[in-house]
Amino acid sequence: MATVTQKITLSSSRDIPFNKLVLSQSNVRRVKAGISIEALAESIVRRGLIQSLHVRPVVDADGQETGMFEVPAGGRRYRALELLVKQKRLNKTAPVPCVVSEAGGDILIDEVSLAENIERAPLHPLDQFRAFQALREKGMAEEEIAAAFFVDVKVVKQRLKLVSVSPALLDIYAEDNMTLEQLMAFTVSDDHARQEQVWEAIRNSWSKEPYQIRRMLTEDAVRASDKRAIFVGIEAYKEAGGIIMRDLFQSDDGGWLQDPVLLDRLVSDKLKGAAGEIAEEGWKWIEVAVSFPYGHDHGLRELVGTPVDLTDEERTAREALREEFDRLESEYAEADELPDEIDRRLGEIEAALNVFERRPMTYNPQEIAQAGVFLSIDADGSLLVERGYVRPEDETPVESEGGDGAETEAASGDPDTPGVQRTVITVGGQSTEPDDEDDSDAIKPLPERLITELTAHRTLALRDAVAGNPHVAMTALLHKLVRDCFGIRASGTSLDAMVREIHLPMQASDLSDSPSAKSVDERHRAWKADLPLGEDDDALWDWLDKLDEASRQALLAHCVSFGVNALYERPNPYSAMGISQHGLDQRLREADRLTRATGLDLVEAGWRPTVDNYLGRVTKARILEAVREALGEGKAQLIDHLKKGDMAREAERLLADTGWLPEPLRLADPDGDPAEVDTEAGDEELPAFLADTDEDEHLVAAE
Missing domain, CATH: 1.10.10 (Arc Repressor Mutant, subunit A)
Incomplete structure (x- = not known):
């Protein structure tokens, strides 16, 4: 037998005059939430009453309808309508759409109110x-x-x-x-x-x-x-x-x-503009950077200047600020917490007084001519100017006794007839001089940063070469031990022999992708995978003891190679920190000796001159010198009319297979004689925009 589904009957709806409605005391909403009654009233004015009120007839003690209706659901809408009536914007007899429940229904009026508020889903x-x-x-x-x-x-x-x-x-x-x-x-x-x-x-x-x-x-x-x-x-x-x-x-x-x-370009332009203004003061050099590393002034002598005197107006202003600061501090000395405006004012006074404390300094013009400035951005975004630092190489030489002093006087300059000096401005280690300045035939020294980057390439290649030659590695280690043993002997240790990996602080962007870097990393990963590093020290000793002689020598060579250091760094004669000129010369001589012993050829190791690692970092004169040494004057003349960027790119193409190396990567002759020059000609295909030439090109030996 089929089940008959009982049909429901919905409550009827009709319009009821507003003055026949009263708010039910059974409405569950007591706490204000959502938009205000005023805002809801304005919404009704704009759009009308979107949702009907739910009402139930009010009955008397005998259960008879009184003609009034209570509102258990829709109380906020009722109050909004009530507000409009009070404001005379709605007639009190205006019909209100209502859904009418039966007076004697089984559902409690409280349940209706609760359901109407709970079951309403907020808009996603x-x-x-x-x-x-x-x-x-x-x-x-x-x-x-x-x-x-x-x-x-x-x-x-x-x-x-x-x-x-x-x-x-x-x-x-x-x-x-x-x-x-x-x-x-x-x-x-x-x-x-x-x-x-x-x-x-x-x-x-x-x-x-x-x-x-x-x-x-x-x-x-x-x-x-x-x-x-x-x-x-x-x-x-x-x-x-x-x-x-x-x-x-x-x-x-x-x-x-x-x-x-774009931001970096704007920063660079603004810093260069500030550097140009400071250059008018006559400084020898200005280093510009967004920020300098800690200790950037290490090893430099700082000039002692004289603060610029305050004017009468500035003195008066400073005293007024001090008096105001003391008065406010005294007035609020007992306060647990300073009011915001007082705290802000005290901060403003402190900042203003600090400006007076950081007075500009005046320096001797002769000292300015040999000193420089560091220009950067302070932590608060302001321009930071550090004036008056003298580099060791710019120090005025001391006149020897009995000398006529001509050279010293020429170096320091006659104050009555000062010479014209152009300030050298560098940004991130690169000169800001325009390309036209490179038209000079003078060969300027290579930037120190570039030399360090080039010698980092040499250091890594030399490590790879030493690791591949156990005999040389053993000789180098034995050399170190003999010097320690028969020279100044350390105390307190059984064996004073240590290999410390040399950090490469300045690197060209292509160093990590070089063949030497890949070879060193691959070898290191292979040994690391074999070594029992996760076990105790005795296990490592036993593992090493059981290695065959060839493997022992190969591992020794690999470990010793990490101590190879052929890096150039600026000598520091003023402090125990850093390296002395003698120490640097000794380091580079020993690096040359290792290079000869291992037979390292940096060209075979994969180094080639490119725009990024050399040619774009030097002057036009240096670029032409490289092409001239490698290919002869004819090829150099073919590109000497180009702008620096085009010249560097064309030089990269010309030098690609010549085996040319810059000075820091060349092997010095132990006898001090210049390297022999191989004048064997080499024809090079030039791009269409360059004129052809029949001249012979000459290749200069790079090693």
Whole structure:
């Protein structure tokens, strides 16, 4: 027998005059939540009553309807209508749409009120975003949307910001596979592909907090609070075409600058401009950098200057600030906590007094002519100028007794007839002189940083060569031990022999990809995989003891090679820190000896002159010198008319297979004689824009 489903009957609806309605005391809502009654009233004025009231007839003691109706569900709407009546904006007899329940129904009136409030589902944030977006596309401004829905403009901006999120991520959020906080974190970037890439990287990770998402999306950007951004100024960055990413959902300290290349160019230009102004003071050199490493002035002599005197007005202002500072400190001495405005004012006074303390210094013009300046950006984004440092090589030589002093006088200069000196400005170790300055035929010394980078290549190649020659490695170690044993003997140890890996502080960008680096790393990984490093020291001893002689020598050579040091570094004659000139000369002589013993050829080891590692880092005169040495005057003349960038690129092509090496990589002749020159000619195919030549080219021996 079929079961008959009982049909339900819905409550009837009708319009009831407002003055026939009363608020039920059974309404469960007591605490104010959501938008205010005033805002709801304005919404009713704008759109009408969107949702009917739920009412029930009021009955007397005999159970008879009185003609009045109580409102158990819809109390806030009732109060909004009541407010409009009081404001004379709604007639008190105006009909109100109502759903009417039976007076004697089985459902308690409290249950109706509770169900009406609990079962109402709030609008999903994604639906809210799409609704706001639809209104925005129909021409409504963000302020109008906010006013229409009685929310803060910031809420509308935040929801509309979700348009920058990838649709794929919106779908993931809609399926509850992502939190709203995580979704909002993706709004810091407009790159949908990058957003999806970040989500794929973290979706199965334990670390997928919103801050982690923001960090990954902004790792290539620069914070507006970065000292470089403060130094340049956000407005200047924007005027130059820079874009700033903002996070509407979190405090972002001004956002992120998305074009770090543009920012670095603006920083460089501003620093160069400041350096040009300081150069007018007559300094010999100016080093410019965003920041200098700790101890950058180590080994330099600092000039003693005289502070510029304060003017009468400045003295008066300083005393007034001191008096105000003392008065405020005394007035609030007993206070547990300073008021914000007083604390801020004290900070302003301290900053102003510090300016008076950091008075500009005056120096002797003759001292300025031999000293320099470090120019950088301070931690707070201000320009940091450190004046008056003398390099050891710029010190005035002491006049010997009995000498006529002509050379000293010429070096120091006659104060009555001062010579003209151009300040040498370097940014990041590179000269800021324009290309036209390179037209000079004079060969200037190589930059120290470039020499260090070149000798880092040589050091790594030499390590690889020593590791491949156990006989030389054994000789080098024995040489060290004999010197220690028969020279100055250390005490307190059974064997004073140690290999310490030499750190390469300055490296060219191509060093890690060089054949030498790959060979050293591959050999090190292979030995590391074989060694019982996870066990105790006795196990290591036993393992080494059982090695065959060839393996023992190979391992010894590998370990000894890590102590090879052929690096150039600036000698420091003023302190025990660093290396002396004698020590540097000794290091390089021993490096040459190892080079001869191992038969190292840096050309065979893979070094080639390129724009990045040499040619783009030196003057035009140096480029032409390299081509001239390797290929002869004819080839040098073919490129001497080019701009420096084009000249460097063309020189790279010409020198590719010549075996030419710069001076720091050449093997010095032990007898001090110049290296022999191989004048064997070599024809080189030139690009179409260069004229052909029939002259012979001559190759200069690089080793």
